Amino acid sequence: MTYNPGYFNLRLKKLIPVDEFIEKVLYEPKIGYYTKKIPFGSQGDFITAPTISNLFSEIISIWVVSVWEKLGKPKTFNFVELGPGDGSLAKVFVNTIKKFPELNDSINIYLYEKSKLLSNLQKKKLKGSKIKWIRNFDKIKKGPVIFFGNEFFDAIPIKQFLVEKKSLLEKCYSVDPASGLDEAYQKANREDVKKIKTFKALEGLKFIEFPKLGFLELDKIVKKINDLSGGILLIDYGYLNVINRSTLQTVMKNKKIDMNHLFKNLGRADISSLVNFSLLKEYFLKNKLKVKKIVSQKFFLEKMGIIERVKVLEKNMTFKQKEYMSLTLRRLLNKELMGGLFKVIFAFKSKNSNFLGFK
Numbered sequence: 438m439t440y441n442p443g444y445f446n447l448r449l450k451k452l453i454p455v456d457e458f459i460e461k462v463l464y465e466p467k468i469g470y471y472t473k474k475i476p477f478g479s480q481g482d483f484i485t486a487p488t489i490s491n492l493f494s495e496i497i498s499i500w501v502v503s504v505w506e507k508l509g510k511p512k513t514f515n516f517v518e519l520g521p522g523d524g525s526l527a528k529v530f531v532n533t534i535k536k537f538p539e540l541n542d543s544i545n546i547y548l549y550e551k552s553k554l555l556s557n558l559q560k561k562k563l564k565g566s567k568i569k570w571i572r573n574f575d576k577i578k579k580g581p582v583i584f585f586g587n588e589f590f591d592a593i594p595i596k597q598f599l600v601e602k603k604s605l606l607e608k609c610y611s612v613d614p615a616s617g618l619d620e621a622y623q624k625a626n627r628e629d630v631k632k633i634k635t636f637k638a639l640e641g642l643k644f645i646e647f648p649k650l651g652f653l654e655l656d657k658i659v660k661k662i663n664d665l666s667g668g669i670l671l672i673d674y675g676y677l678n679v680i681n682r683s684t685l686q687t688v689m690k691n692k693k694i695d696m697n698h699l700f701k702n703l704g705r706a707d708i709s710s711l712v713n714f715s716l717l718k719e720y721f722l723k724n725k726l727k728v729k730k731i732v733s734q735k736f737f738l739e740k741m742g743i744i745e746r747v748k749v750l751e752k753n754m755t756f757k758q759k760e761y762m763s764l765t766l767r768r769l770l771n772k773e774l775m776g777g778l779f780k781v782i783f784a785f786k787s788k789n790s791n792f793l794g795f796k
């Protein structure tokens with residue numbers, strides 16, 4: 438198919454803010470990336486922790502069991518997976534929870550997914566389970582609620598701004614079918630500027646990334662947590678210290694591609710950004726949640742006993758299976774790979790703060 442920006446309803450030559458542009462390219466009905474392509478796995482465009490191995494999903498499930506225990510084993514308990522992708526984690530989650538009958542009787546499990554293609558895939562994979570699919574959180578009325586998202590927040594388009602003489606200029610794209618994508622800047626909207634100025638984590642930066650759409654999603658989540666108690670665990674590729682440049686990245690067939698390459702492949706490549714965890718923390722604190730110390734994926738998984746779990750599993754494994762398991766562990770734990778690049782944040786409302794995985 439030759440590229441046609443018209444397919445994406447992109448206003449030629451007009452300036453489109455970065456987040457609106459990405460939103461169209463990823464989610465425009467029928468043609469957006471997440472509406473027509475299953476992106477995960479070695480045959481896809483990128484690999485995520487739950488699609489590498491069940492081990493990651495098992496550990497997350499056990500962590501949820503531990504939270505339910507710390508909260509005093511409430512009779513009604515809710516778990517929401519945010520952006521569940523191909524449903525790999527949810528499948529392991531329902532099977533693991535079955536081993537804890539008291540929790541299994543108390544828990545409502547929800548999947549929150551924006552892409553119709555992916556929610557259909559999840560429904561197929563999880564047929565016969567007690568899972569419910571939701572597009573808002575109105576149904577959750579009673580009992581603490583735990584939200585979990587792996588690579589959820591980094592998949593939500595961000596806004597970008599250049600700071601010039603203390604003024605904010607918003608980065609936009611204009612689309613020229615002949616030459617590709619052009620970058621241009623326009624005066625930022627006053628409300629966005631006002632909001633951005635309330636965050637200490639963005640002070641003094643020359644280039645600002647602001648997850649306006651991501652925060653709109655979190656606003657609904659944080660409100661639920663404040664109403665019912667519970668928390669949100671997010672795992673993402675991200676950073677704690679200032680970066681001061683664009684962190685947008687586009688991947689296709691497990692390789693990074695540049696923005697002009699992306700232009701020729703609109704709807705065929707994923708676009709994500711690195712998550713600013715200091716900003717996330719500040720956002721949660723502003724919204725009256727407590728926040729555990731932000732840790733790396735390696736730290737969290739090791740504290741949750743991933744190494745011990747592997748030792749148990751290895752007892753019944755062939756040499757080949759053991760080899761594969763150690764490769765998997767390396768990917769999940771290596772500091773230069775997911776282990777160090779991915780961070781874990783838990784924001785919560787509860788009298789108990791002694792949750793596992795963070796110290």
Ligand SMILES: C[S@@+](CC[C@H](N)C(=O)[O-])C[C@H]1O[C@@H](n2cnc3c(N)ncnc32)[C@H](O)[C@@H]1O
Pocket residue numbers: 471477485486487488519520521522523549550551552555586587588589592593654
């Ligand atoms: C990068 S994938 C991660 C999938 C999965 N969690 C994993 O780790 O394999 C991002 C997921 O979030 C979903 N998503 C992105 N924005 C969303 C939103 N605003 N509401 C619900 N789901 C969303 C995508 O459709 C996709 O399922």
